[in-house]
């Protein structure tokens with residue numbers, strides 16, 4: 136066994152997504168994919184499940200929910216079952232991970248994607264569903280940038296343009312959760 140194999144074996148034993156049951160999620164972590172808005176769920180799943188170093192070597196998609204453009208419509212698709220710990224945010228893998236396809240972070244050569252009203256609508260409805268079923272307060276819908284990336288460094292995720300509308304998203308979720316119908 137070479138040094139690299141040994142290293143891989145160690146990584147395999149500590150991978151963060153052992154099929155641990157998740158009984159009471161602490162909140163929701165919002166991510167962006169950093170890809171095109173129509174990147175298929177299967178593409179992200181393949182990357183997460185491919186062995187390291189090409190992929191992440193996880194047992195399933197790291198996120199519990201994945202929103203993307205399918206044809207002309209935004210669609211929320213189930214990823215990792217909600218009753219299993221995620222693999223999306225160090226320290227917050229016991230929270231539900233929701234990833235929105237797109238790259239919402241402006242850079243010097245690119246203003247980044249803007250969240251569309253249609254996407255926000257689908258996201259709000261999915262967040263209402265999650266918060267209602269798990270009795271999560273909308274205040275606990277947090278951006279990934281709260282916790283940092285894998286390895287502990289800072290992250291731009293879910294991007295400035297998406298984070299900027301998070302207060303409005305939380306407010307819409309609150310209003311819808313408060314309705315009895």
Ligand SMILES: [Zn+2]
Nearest residue numbers: 166167279292
């Ligand atoms: Zn993220």
